[in-house]
Amino acid sequence: MLLLSPITLVAAATLLFAIHLIRRLTSPLSKIPGPAVSKFTSLVLKWKEIKALRTVYIHQLHQQYGPVVRIAPNEVSFTSWEALKEIYCSGGSGYDKTEFYDLFKIYGRRTMFTTLNKADHAKRKRILADRYANSNVMKSASVTGVQERSSKFVRRCTSAPGGVSDIFMALHAYACDCITHHLFHPYGTDCITKKEDEEMMHQVAADDSLQNRLISHYAPTLHRLFSRVLYLFAKPRETPLADDYVLETSQLSGTASFTLMSRFDEKTGDLDYIDKAAECLDHMAAGIDTTGDGLCFLLWELSQPRSLGIQRKLAEELRANPETPFDKLPFLDAVVCEGLRCFPPIPMSLPRYVPQGGRSIDGFWLPEKTIVSCQAYSVHRLNNEIFPDGDVFNPERWLELEGDADRRRIQFAFSNGGRGCVGKHLALIEMKTLLRDVYSKYSTTPHESMQEEAMAMSDQLISARPLGQKCLLRFHPLDVDGEKVKM
Numbered sequence: 001m002l003l004l005s006p007i008t009l010v011a012a013a014t015l016l017f018a019i020h021l022i023r024r025l026t027s028p029l030s031k032i033p034g035p036a037v038s039k040f041t042s043l044v045l046k047w048k049e050i051k052a053l054r055t056v057y058i059h060q061l062h063q064q065y066g067p068v069v070r071i072a073p074n075e076v077s078f079t080s081w082e083a084l085k086e087i088y089c090s091g092g093s094g095y096d097k098t099e100f101y102d103l104f105k106i107y108g109r110r111t112m113f114t115t116l117n118k119a120d121h122a123k124r125k126r127i128l129a130d131r132y133a134n135s136n137v138m139k140s141a142s143v144t145g146v147q148e149r150s151s152k153f154v155r156r157c158t159s160a161p162g163g164v165s166d167i168f169m170a171l172h173a174y175a176c177d178c179i180t181h182h183l184f185h186p187y188g189t190d191c192i193t194k195k196e197d198e199e200m201m202h203q204v205a206a207d208d209s210l211q212n213r214l215i216s217h218y219a220p221t222l223h224r225l226f227s228r229v230l231y232l233f234a235k236p237r238e239t240p241l242a243d244d245y246v247l248e249t250s251q252l253s254g255t256a257s258f259t260l261m262s263r264f265d266e267k268t269g270d271l272d273y274i275d276k277a278a279e280c281l282d283h284m285a286a287g288i289d290t291t292g293d294g295l296c297f298l299l300w301e302l303s304q305p306r307s308l309g310i311q312r313k314l315a316e317e318l319r320a321n322p323e324t325p326f327d328k329l330p331f332l333d334a335v336v337c338e339g340l341r342c343f344p345p346i347p348m349s350l351p352r353y354v355p356q357g358g359r360s361i362d363g364f365w366l367p368e369k370t371i372v373s374c375q376a377y378s379v380h381r382l383n384n385e386i387f388p389d390g391d392v393f394n395p396e397r398w399l400e401l402e403g404d405a406d407r408r409r410i411q412f413a414f415s416n417g418g419r420g421c422v423g424k425h426l427a428l429i430e431m432k433t434l435l436r437d438v439y440s441k442y443s444t445t446p447h448e449s450m451q452e453e454a455m456a457m458s459d460q461l462i463s464a465r466p467l468g469q470k471c472l473l474r475f476h477p478l479d480v481d482g483e484k485v486k487m
Protein backbone atom coordinates (compact mmCIF):
# COMPACT_ATOMS: atom_id res chain seq x y z
CA MET A 1 0.00 0.00 0.00
CA LEU A 2 2.89 2.29 0.90
CA LEU A 3 4.08 1.93 -2.68
CA LEU A 4 0.86 3.46 -4.01
CA SER A 5 0.68 6.34 -1.57
CA PRO A 6 0.45 9.77 -3.24
CA ILE A 7 3.76 10.85 -1.70
CA THR A 8 5.59 7.84 -3.15
CA LEU A 9 4.01 8.39 -6.55
CA VAL A 10 4.94 12.09 -6.59
CA ALA A 11 8.48 11.26 -5.45
CA ALA A 12 8.83 8.60 -8.18
CA ALA A 13 7.51 10.98 -10.81
CA THR A 14 9.88 13.73 -9.66
CA LEU A 15 12.82 11.32 -9.76
CA LEU A 16 11.94 10.18 -13.29
CA PHE A 17 11.56 13.77 -14.42
CA ALA A 18 14.92 14.68 -12.86
CA ILE A 19 16.62 11.75 -14.64
CA HIS A 20 15.00 12.81 -17.93
CA LEU A 21 16.20 16.37 -17.38
CA ILE A 22 19.78 15.37 -16.53
CA ARG A 23 19.93 13.07 -19.54
CA ARG A 24 18.71 15.81 -21.85
CA LEU A 25 21.06 18.42 -20.43
CA THR A 26 24.14 16.18 -20.53
CA SER A 27 23.37 14.67 -23.95
CA PRO A 28 26.23 15.00 -26.47
CA LEU A 29 23.71 17.02 -28.52
CA SER A 30 23.26 19.62 -25.79
CA LYS A 31 25.91 21.90 -27.29
CA ILE A 32 24.17 22.07 -30.65
CA PRO A 33 22.36 25.37 -31.23
CA GLY A 34 18.59 25.34 -31.30
CA PRO A 35 15.49 26.35 -29.37
CA ALA A 36 15.42 25.23 -25.71
CA VAL A 37 12.28 23.19 -26.31
CA SER A 38 14.17 20.90 -28.74
CA LYS A 39 16.34 19.68 -25.88
CA PHE A 40 13.34 18.20 -24.07
CA THR A 41 10.66 17.26 -26.53
CA SER A 42 9.87 16.74 -30.19
CA LEU A 43 6.26 17.83 -29.69
CA VAL A 44 6.68 21.24 -31.33
CA LEU A 45 8.29 19.67 -34.40
CA LYS A 46 5.51 17.06 -34.60
CA TRP A 47 2.86 19.74 -34.30
CA LYS A 48 4.43 21.62 -37.21
CA GLU A 49 4.46 18.40 -39.23
CA ILE A 50 0.78 17.82 -38.55
CA LYS A 51 0.06 21.40 -39.67
CA ALA A 52 2.05 20.79 -42.92
CA LEU A 53 4.61 23.41 -41.86
CA ARG A 54 7.70 21.36 -40.94
CA THR A 55 9.91 22.69 -43.75
CA VAL A 56 9.18 26.35 -43.04
CA TYR A 57 9.64 25.82 -39.27
CA ILE A 58 13.06 24.21 -39.73
CA HIS A 59 14.02 26.90 -42.22
CA GLN A 60 13.21 29.60 -39.65
CA LEU A 61 15.30 27.75 -37.06
CA HIS A 62 18.27 27.72 -39.47
CA GLN A 63 17.82 31.44 -40.11
CA GLN A 64 17.91 32.02 -36.37
CA TYR A 65 20.54 29.49 -35.21
CA GLY A 66 22.77 28.89 -38.23
CA PRO A 67 23.73 25.87 -40.36
CA VAL A 68 23.44 23.25 -37.58
CA VAL A 69 20.23 23.11 -35.53
CA ARG A 70 18.93 20.64 -32.99
CA ILE A 71 15.27 20.33 -33.96
CA ALA A 72 14.26 17.61 -31.45
CA PRO A 73 15.98 15.73 -28.59
CA ASN A 74 17.41 13.16 -31.02
CA GLU A 75 17.28 15.05 -34.31
CA VAL A 76 19.64 17.54 -35.97
CA SER A 77 19.27 19.47 -39.23
CA PHE A 78 22.18 20.77 -41.38
CA THR A 79 22.57 23.07 -44.38
CA SER A 80 26.27 22.93 -45.35
CA TRP A 81 27.79 21.05 -48.29
CA GLU A 82 30.15 19.20 -45.92
CA ALA A 83 27.22 17.87 -43.87
CA LEU A 84 25.23 17.00 -47.00
CA LYS A 85 28.18 15.07 -48.45
CA GLU A 86 28.75 13.17 -45.21
CA ILE A 87 25.08 12.22 -44.65
CA TYR A 88 24.05 11.38 -48.22
CA CYS A 89 27.25 10.47 -50.05
CA SER A 90 29.68 8.86 -47.58
CA GLY A 91 30.38 5.27 -48.61
CA GLY A 92 28.48 5.92 -51.87
CA SER A 93 24.91 6.06 -50.64
CA GLY A 94 25.33 7.73 -47.27
CA TYR A 95 23.78 6.80 -43.95
CA ASP A 96 20.88 4.34 -43.62
CA LYS A 97 17.31 5.61 -43.85
CA THR A 98 15.11 5.79 -40.72
CA GLU A 99 11.80 3.98 -40.14
CA PHE A 100 10.03 7.11 -41.41
CA TYR A 101 10.25 5.39 -44.80
CA ASP A 102 8.07 2.51 -43.54
CA LEU A 103 5.18 4.88 -44.20
CA PHE A 104 5.73 4.43 -47.94
CA LYS A 105 5.54 0.65 -48.14
CA ILE A 106 3.25 -0.39 -50.95
CA TYR A 107 0.96 -3.45 -50.88
CA GLY A 108 2.84 -4.13 -47.60
CA ARG A 109 6.15 -4.46 -49.51
CA ARG A 110 9.38 -2.51 -49.40
CA THR A 111 10.41 -0.86 -52.65
CA MET A 112 13.79 0.54 -53.67
CA PHE A 113 12.76 3.86 -52.12
CA THR A 114 11.77 2.28 -48.80
CA THR A 115 14.71 -0.07 -48.31
CA LEU A 116 16.51 1.14 -45.22
CA ASN A 117 20.03 -0.21 -45.46
CA LYS A 118 22.73 -0.09 -48.09
CA ALA A 119 22.78 -3.80 -48.96
CA ASP A 120 19.02 -4.14 -49.58
CA HIS A 121 19.01 -0.92 -51.54
CA ALA A 122 21.97 -1.88 -53.76
CA LYS A 123 20.35 -5.23 -54.59
CA ARG A 124 17.13 -3.59 -55.74
CA LYS A 125 18.87 -0.78 -57.57
CA ARG A 126 20.89 -3.26 -59.64
CA ILE A 127 17.62 -4.46 -61.12
CA LEU A 128 15.85 -1.15 -61.68
CA ALA A 129 18.40 1.56 -62.42
CA ASP A 130 19.07 0.47 -66.00
CA ARG A 131 15.74 1.79 -67.30
CA TYR A 132 16.28 5.23 -65.75
CA ALA A 133 19.82 5.71 -67.11
CA ASN A 134 20.11 8.74 -69.36
CA SER A 135 21.01 6.49 -72.30
CA ASN A 136 17.67 4.69 -71.93
CA VAL A 137 15.37 7.65 -71.24
CA MET A 138 16.91 9.54 -74.19
CA LYS A 139 15.92 6.76 -76.62
CA SER A 140 13.73 8.08 -79.36
CA ALA A 141 10.61 6.07 -78.35
CA SER A 142 10.88 7.40 -74.82
CA VAL A 143 11.47 11.05 -75.77
CA THR A 144 8.79 10.97 -78.48
CA GLY A 145 6.29 9.74 -75.90
CA VAL A 146 7.06 12.69 -73.63
CA GLN A 147 6.86 15.08 -76.61
CA GLU A 148 3.40 13.79 -77.60
CA ARG A 149 2.12 14.25 -74.06
CA SER A 150 3.58 17.73 -73.84
CA SER A 151 1.81 18.73 -77.08
CA LYS A 152 -1.44 17.40 -75.63
CA PHE A 153 -0.88 19.43 -72.47
CA VAL A 154 -0.46 22.61 -74.50
CA ARG A 155 -3.58 21.84 -76.55
CA ARG A 156 -5.60 21.26 -73.39
CA CYS A 157 -4.49 24.53 -71.77
CA THR A 158 -4.72 26.75 -74.82
CA SER A 159 -8.07 25.46 -76.02
CA ALA A 160 -9.70 26.09 -72.62
CA PRO A 161 -12.29 28.95 -72.61
CA GLY A 162 -10.44 32.29 -72.65
CA GLY A 163 -7.12 30.43 -72.67
CA VAL A 164 -7.47 30.06 -68.86
CA SER A 165 -6.51 26.70 -67.46
CA ASP A 166 -5.90 25.06 -64.08
CA ILE A 167 -2.32 23.97 -64.63
CA PHE A 168 -2.13 22.22 -61.24
CA MET A 169 -4.44 19.51 -62.55
CA ALA A 170 -3.14 19.56 -66.12
CA LEU A 171 0.51 19.24 -65.03
CA HIS A 172 -0.23 16.32 -62.76
CA ALA A 173 -2.11 14.70 -65.65
CA TYR A 174 0.95 15.30 -67.87
CA ALA A 175 3.34 13.88 -65.25
CA CYS A 176 1.14 10.81 -64.79
CA ASP A 177 0.94 10.18 -68.54
CA CYS A 178 4.73 10.54 -68.86
CA ILE A 179 5.64 8.22 -66.00
CA THR A 180 3.09 5.55 -66.94
CA HIS A 181 4.41 5.74 -70.51
CA HIS A 182 7.85 4.99 -69.11
CA LEU A 183 6.58 2.18 -66.91
CA PHE A 184 4.05 0.48 -69.18
CA HIS A 185 3.99 1.73 -72.81
CA PRO A 186 1.68 0.96 -74.71
CA TYR A 187 -0.52 0.66 -71.60
CA GLY A 188 0.17 4.12 -70.15
CA THR A 189 -2.59 6.49 -69.04
CA ASP A 190 -4.14 9.37 -70.96
CA CYS A 191 -5.11 11.65 -68.07
CA ILE A 192 -4.77 14.78 -70.20
CA THR A 193 -7.76 13.89 -72.34
CA LYS A 194 -9.61 11.00 -70.64
CA LYS A 195 -11.73 11.80 -67.59
CA GLU A 196 -11.55 8.31 -66.05
CA ASP A 197 -7.73 8.29 -66.20
CA GLU A 198 -7.64 11.79 -64.77
CA GLU A 199 -9.85 10.67 -61.88
CA MET A 200 -7.35 7.94 -61.04
CA MET A 201 -4.45 10.40 -61.12
CA HIS A 202 -6.43 12.85 -59.02
CA GLN A 203 -6.71 10.31 -56.18
CA VAL A 204 -2.91 10.19 -56.05
CA ALA A 205 -2.27 13.93 -56.46
CA ALA A 206 -5.01 15.13 -54.09
CA ASP A 207 -4.08 12.66 -51.34
CA ASP A 208 -4.88 14.15 -47.92
CA SER A 209 -3.49 11.47 -45.64
CA LEU A 210 -0.68 13.52 -44.04
CA GLN A 211 -2.15 13.60 -40.52
CA ASN A 212 -3.36 9.99 -40.55
CA ARG A 213 0.01 8.69 -41.70
CA LEU A 214 1.92 10.79 -39.18
CA ILE A 215 -0.25 9.40 -36.36
CA SER A 216 0.37 5.85 -37.60
CA HIS A 217 4.10 6.60 -37.57
CA TYR A 218 4.36 8.27 -34.16
CA ALA A 219 1.56 6.43 -32.30
CA PRO A 220 0.98 3.07 -33.99
CA THR A 221 -1.05 1.61 -31.10
CA LEU A 222 -3.33 4.64 -30.90
CA HIS A 223 -3.69 4.45 -34.67
CA ARG A 224 -4.66 0.77 -34.52
CA LEU A 225 -7.15 1.23 -31.66
CA PHE A 226 -8.86 4.35 -32.96
CA SER A 227 -8.54 4.00 -36.72
CA ARG A 228 -12.32 4.22 -37.23
CA VAL A 229 -12.68 7.42 -35.22
CA LEU A 230 -9.55 8.81 -36.84
CA TYR A 231 -11.06 8.15 -40.26
CA LEU A 232 -13.65 10.85 -39.58
CA PHE A 233 -11.15 13.71 -39.43
CA ALA A 234 -7.83 12.33 -40.71
CA LYS A 235 -8.25 10.18 -43.79
CA PRO A 236 -5.84 7.30 -44.53
CA ARG A 237 -4.15 7.11 -47.93
CA GLU A 238 -6.63 5.59 -50.36
CA THR A 239 -5.79 5.25 -54.04
CA PRO A 240 -7.87 2.24 -55.11
CA LEU A 241 -8.05 3.23 -58.78
CA ALA A 242 -4.28 3.57 -59.09
CA ASP A 243 -3.73 0.38 -57.06
CA ASP A 244 -5.97 -1.59 -59.42
CA TYR A 245 -4.55 0.01 -62.57
CA VAL A 246 -1.00 -0.93 -61.61
CA LEU A 247 -1.88 -4.44 -60.42
CA GLU A 248 -3.70 -5.14 -63.70
CA THR A 249 -1.20 -3.46 -66.00
CA SER A 250 1.76 -5.21 -64.37
CA GLN A 251 0.39 -8.51 -65.64
CA LEU A 252 0.22 -7.51 -69.29
CA SER A 253 2.87 -8.60 -71.75
CA GLY A 254 4.29 -6.82 -74.78
CA THR A 255 5.56 -3.62 -73.15
CA ALA A 256 8.06 -1.52 -75.13
CA SER A 257 11.76 -2.17 -74.62
CA PHE A 258 12.49 1.15 -72.88
CA THR A 259 9.88 0.56 -70.12
CA LEU A 260 10.49 -0.57 -66.57
CA MET A 261 8.07 -3.49 -67.07
CA SER A 262 10.21 -4.83 -69.91
CA ARG A 263 13.20 -4.80 -67.57
CA PHE A 264 11.44 -7.37 -65.40
CA ASP A 265 11.46 -9.78 -68.36
CA GLU A 266 15.28 -9.59 -68.34
CA LYS A 267 16.07 -9.44 -64.66
CA THR A 268 13.83 -9.92 -61.65
CA GLY A 269 16.15 -11.18 -58.89
CA ASP A 270 13.83 -12.63 -56.23
CA LEU A 271 11.00 -10.18 -56.90
CA ASP A 272 7.51 -11.65 -57.17
CA TYR A 273 4.53 -10.16 -59.00
CA ILE A 274 3.47 -7.98 -56.03
CA ASP A 275 7.01 -6.63 -55.55
CA LYS A 276 7.13 -5.58 -59.19
CA ALA A 277 3.71 -3.92 -59.00
CA ALA A 278 4.78 -2.16 -55.78
CA GLU A 279 7.85 -0.74 -57.52
CA CYS A 280 5.74 0.47 -60.43
CA LEU A 281 3.14 2.12 -58.18
CA ASP A 282 5.92 3.74 -56.15
CA HIS A 283 7.55 5.19 -59.27
CA MET A 284 4.18 6.30 -60.56
CA ALA A 285 3.42 8.20 -57.33
CA ALA A 286 6.99 9.56 -57.21
CA GLY A 287 6.70 10.77 -60.80
CA ILE A 288 3.29 12.46 -60.51
CA ASP A 289 3.63 14.79 -57.54
CA THR A 290 7.27 15.77 -57.89
CA THR A 291 7.27 16.74 -61.57
CA GLY A 292 3.70 18.03 -61.43
CA ASP A 293 4.22 20.27 -58.38
CA GLY A 294 7.71 21.39 -59.43
CA LEU A 295 6.45 22.55 -62.83
CA CYS A 296 3.40 24.16 -61.26
CA PHE A 297 5.46 26.34 -58.89
CA LEU A 298 7.85 27.18 -61.73
CA LEU A 299 5.17 28.20 -64.27
CA TRP A 300 3.48 30.27 -61.57
CA GLU A 301 6.74 32.12 -60.86
CA LEU A 302 7.44 32.66 -64.57
CA SER A 303 3.95 34.12 -64.96
CA GLN A 304 4.48 36.88 -62.38
CA PRO A 305 5.03 40.43 -63.66
CA ARG A 306 8.48 40.38 -61.96
CA SER A 307 9.49 37.46 -64.21
CA LEU A 308 8.36 38.97 -67.51
CA GLY A 309 11.96 39.58 -68.63
CA ILE A 310 12.86 35.97 -67.87
CA GLN A 311 9.89 34.67 -69.83
CA ARG A 312 10.87 36.90 -72.75
CA LYS A 313 14.50 35.76 -72.71
CA LEU A 314 13.40 32.13 -72.56
CA ALA A 315 11.05 32.62 -75.51
CA GLU A 316 13.85 34.27 -77.50
CA GLU A 317 16.21 31.34 -76.93
CA LEU A 318 13.56 28.76 -77.79
CA ARG A 319 12.34 30.56 -80.92
CA ALA A 320 15.87 31.20 -82.19
CA ASN A 321 16.87 27.52 -81.83
CA PRO A 322 13.89 25.39 -82.87
CA GLU A 323 16.10 22.50 -84.05
CA THR A 324 18.49 22.46 -81.07
CA PRO A 325 17.92 19.50 -78.71
CA PHE A 326 16.23 20.55 -75.44
CA ASP A 327 19.28 19.54 -73.40
CA LYS A 328 21.55 21.94 -75.33
CA LEU A 329 19.73 25.17 -74.50
CA PRO A 330 21.59 27.04 -71.72
CA PHE A 331 18.84 29.44 -70.65
CA LEU A 332 16.21 26.69 -70.58
CA ASP A 333 18.59 24.69 -68.37
CA ALA A 334 19.13 27.73 -66.14
CA VAL A 335 15.37 28.24 -65.73
CA VAL A 336 14.87 24.59 -64.76
CA CYS A 337 17.82 24.61 -62.32
CA GLU A 338 16.58 27.81 -60.70
CA GLY A 339 13.02 26.45 -60.51
CA LEU A 340 14.28 23.34 -58.73
CA ARG A 341 16.44 25.48 -56.45
CA CYS A 342 13.68 27.87 -55.39
CA PHE A 343 10.81 25.39 -55.44
CA PRO A 344 12.22 21.91 -54.85
CA PRO A 345 9.26 19.50 -55.09
CA ILE A 346 10.75 17.58 -52.13
CA PRO A 347 11.81 20.55 -50.00
CA MET A 348 11.84 18.72 -46.67
CA SER A 349 14.33 16.73 -44.59
CA LEU A 350 15.37 13.30 -45.82
CA PRO A 351 16.03 11.59 -42.45
CA ARG A 352 19.00 9.27 -41.90
CA TYR A 353 20.57 7.54 -38.86
CA VAL A 354 24.11 8.31 -37.72
CA PRO A 355 25.92 4.96 -38.17
CA GLN A 356 27.35 2.71 -35.47
CA GLY A 357 30.12 4.33 -33.46
CA GLY A 358 28.81 7.89 -33.99
CA ARG A 359 30.15 10.54 -36.36
CA SER A 360 31.35 14.10 -36.29
CA ILE A 361 29.41 16.38 -38.66
CA ASP A 362 30.14 20.08 -39.12
CA GLY A 363 32.23 20.07 -35.95
CA PHE A 364 29.63 18.42 -33.68
CA TRP A 365 29.92 14.90 -32.31
CA LEU A 366 26.74 12.87 -32.79
CA PRO A 367 26.16 9.48 -31.19
CA GLU A 368 24.93 6.56 -33.33
CA LYS A 369 21.20 6.50 -34.08
CA THR A 370 20.89 10.30 -33.93
CA ILE A 371 18.53 11.31 -36.74
CA VAL A 372 20.27 13.72 -39.12
CA SER A 373 19.10 15.39 -42.30
CA CYS A 374 19.34 18.26 -44.75
CA GLN A 375 16.32 19.89 -46.38
CA ALA A 376 16.64 21.17 -49.95
CA TYR A 377 14.61 24.30 -49.22
CA SER A 378 17.19 25.57 -46.69
CA VAL A 379 20.30 24.17 -48.41
CA HIS A 380 19.30 26.13 -51.54
CA ARG A 381 18.44 29.39 -49.82
CA LEU A 382 20.90 29.72 -46.95
CA ASN A 383 24.28 29.04 -48.57
CA ASN A 384 24.74 32.68 -49.39
CA GLU A 385 28.26 32.42 -50.80
CA ILE A 386 27.03 29.92 -53.44
CA PHE A 387 23.55 31.37 -54.00
CA PRO A 388 23.61 35.10 -53.14
CA ASP A 389 20.09 36.52 -52.54
CA GLY A 390 18.86 32.96 -52.12
CA ASP A 391 15.19 33.94 -51.97
CA VAL A 392 15.30 35.63 -55.37
CA PHE A 393 14.33 33.66 -58.49
CA ASN A 394 17.22 34.47 -60.81
CA PRO A 395 18.04 31.92 -63.55
CA GLU A 396 20.97 34.09 -64.71
CA ARG A 397 23.04 32.84 -61.76
CA TRP A 398 23.28 29.43 -63.49
CA LEU A 399 24.93 31.00 -66.55
CA GLU A 400 27.93 32.36 -64.66
CA LEU A 401 31.06 30.26 -65.14
CA GLU A 402 32.46 31.19 -61.78
CA GLY A 403 31.03 28.93 -59.06
CA ASP A 404 29.29 26.63 -61.56
CA ALA A 405 30.70 23.43 -60.02
CA ASP A 406 29.74 24.54 -56.49
CA ARG A 407 26.20 25.37 -57.54
CA ARG A 408 25.60 22.07 -59.30
CA ARG A 409 27.20 20.09 -56.48
CA ILE A 410 24.96 21.55 -53.79
CA GLN A 411 21.77 21.39 -55.91
CA PHE A 412 19.82 19.04 -53.64
CA ALA A 413 16.40 18.89 -55.35
CA PHE A 414 17.04 15.29 -56.46
CA SER A 415 19.05 14.51 -53.29
CA ASN A 416 22.60 13.33 -53.75
CA GLY A 417 24.73 10.15 -53.71
CA GLY A 418 23.61 6.59 -54.40
CA ARG A 419 20.12 7.16 -52.97
CA GLY A 420 19.47 10.25 -55.06
CA CYS A 421 16.49 10.32 -57.41
CA VAL A 422 16.54 7.50 -59.94
CA GLY A 423 13.98 9.34 -62.09
CA LYS A 424 16.04 12.53 -62.41
CA HIS A 425 16.84 12.24 -66.14
CA LEU A 426 13.26 11.44 -67.01
CA ALA A 427 11.98 14.33 -64.87
CA LEU A 428 14.35 16.77 -66.59
CA ILE A 429 13.21 15.64 -70.04
CA GLU A 430 9.59 16.15 -68.99
CA MET A 431 10.26 19.60 -67.56
CA LYS A 432 12.34 20.90 -70.44
CA THR A 433 10.07 19.51 -73.15
CA LEU A 434 7.02 21.13 -71.61
CA LEU A 435 8.65 24.51 -70.97
CA ARG A 436 9.89 24.56 -74.54
CA ASP A 437 6.45 23.79 -75.95
CA VAL A 438 4.72 26.40 -73.82
CA TYR A 439 7.13 29.35 -73.98
CA SER A 440 8.14 29.10 -77.64
CA LYS A 441 4.53 29.81 -78.63
CA TYR A 442 2.80 31.32 -75.59
CA SER A 443 3.24 33.74 -72.77
CA THR A 444 1.50 33.08 -69.43
CA THR A 445 0.02 35.36 -66.77
CA PRO A 446 -1.80 34.56 -63.53
CA HIS A 447 -5.58 34.62 -63.68
CA GLU A 448 -7.05 37.60 -61.76
CA SER A 449 -8.84 35.29 -59.30
CA MET A 450 -5.60 33.70 -58.07
CA GLN A 451 -4.36 34.74 -54.62
CA GLU A 452 -0.68 34.51 -53.70
CA GLU A 453 -1.56 32.42 -50.57
CA ALA A 454 -3.04 29.66 -52.75
CA MET A 455 0.50 29.03 -54.00
CA ALA A 456 2.09 28.82 -50.54
CA MET A 457 4.06 25.63 -49.94
CA SER A 458 2.01 22.94 -48.17
CA ASP A 459 4.12 20.03 -46.91
CA GLN A 460 2.79 16.60 -47.60
CA LEU A 461 4.60 13.55 -46.33
CA ILE A 462 7.45 13.60 -48.83
CA SER A 463 6.63 16.38 -51.25
CA ALA A 464 5.12 19.87 -51.10
CA ARG A 465 2.26 21.15 -53.21
CA PRO A 466 0.52 24.51 -53.60
CA LEU A 467 -1.81 25.05 -50.63
CA GLY A 468 -4.85 25.81 -52.80
CA GLN A 469 -4.26 22.81 -55.12
CA LYS A 470 -5.26 25.03 -58.00
CA CYS A 471 -3.24 27.30 -60.26
CA LEU A 472 -5.15 29.26 -62.90
CA LEU A 473 -3.00 30.72 -65.67
CA ARG A 474 -3.93 32.49 -68.86
CA PHE A 475 -2.11 31.40 -72.03
CA HIS A 476 -1.52 34.20 -74.58
CA PRO A 477 -0.42 33.17 -78.09
CA LEU A 478 2.78 34.90 -79.35
CA ASP A 479 3.00 36.33 -82.87
CA VAL A 480 5.95 35.78 -85.25
CA ASP A 481 7.94 38.50 -83.44
CA GLY A 482 7.40 36.88 -80.05
CA GLU A 483 4.87 39.55 -78.99
CA LYS A 484 1.51 38.70 -77.42
CA VAL A 485 -1.22 38.44 -80.07
CA LYS A 486 -3.90 41.05 -79.33
CA MET A 487 -7.13 39.15 -78.53
Ligand code: HEM
Nearest residue numbers: 112113283286287290291346350414415419421422423427
Ligand atom coordinates in the same frame (compact mmCIF):
# COMPACT_ATOMS: atom_id res chain seq x y z
C1 HEM B 1 11.26 17.00 -60.50
C2 HEM B 1 11.00 15.74 -60.27
C3 HEM B 1 11.59 14.93 -59.15
C4 HEM B 1 12.22 15.32 -58.00
C5 HEM B 1 12.52 16.74 -57.55
C6 HEM B 1 12.59 14.13 -57.27
C7 HEM B 1 13.27 14.13 -56.07
C8 HEM B 1 13.70 12.99 -55.41
C9 HEM B 1 14.42 12.99 -54.16
C10 HEM B 1 14.82 14.22 -53.37
C11 HEM B 1 14.65 11.70 -53.82
C12 HEM B 1 15.33 11.19 -52.55
C13 HEM B 1 14.26 10.93 -51.52
C14 HEM B 1 14.75 10.44 -50.19
O1 HEM B 1 15.93 10.18 -50.00
O2 HEM B 1 13.89 10.32 -49.32
C15 HEM B 1 14.08 10.88 -54.85
C16 HEM B 1 14.13 9.52 -54.88
C17 HEM B 1 13.47 8.76 -55.80
N1 HEM B 1 12.77 9.21 -56.91
FE1 HEM B 1 12.55 11.12 -57.48
N2 HEM B 1 12.16 13.04 -57.97
C18 HEM B 1 11.55 13.49 -59.13
C19 HEM B 1 10.99 12.72 -60.12
C20 HEM B 1 10.96 11.36 -60.11
C21 HEM B 1 10.42 10.56 -61.16
C22 HEM B 1 9.82 11.05 -62.48
C23 HEM B 1 10.54 9.28 -60.75
C24 HEM B 1 10.09 8.10 -61.56
C25 HEM B 1 10.65 6.97 -61.55
C26 HEM B 1 11.18 9.27 -59.44
C27 HEM B 1 11.48 8.15 -58.70
C28 HEM B 1 12.23 8.13 -57.55
C29 HEM B 1 12.61 6.91 -56.84
C30 HEM B 1 12.23 5.49 -57.24
C31 HEM B 1 13.40 7.30 -55.75
C32 HEM B 1 14.09 6.41 -54.73
C33 HEM B 1 15.54 6.22 -55.18
C34 HEM B 1 16.36 5.34 -54.28
O3 HEM B 1 16.05 5.21 -53.08
O4 HEM B 1 17.32 4.78 -54.78
N3 HEM B 1 11.43 10.56 -59.09
N4 HEM B 1 13.50 11.69 -55.82
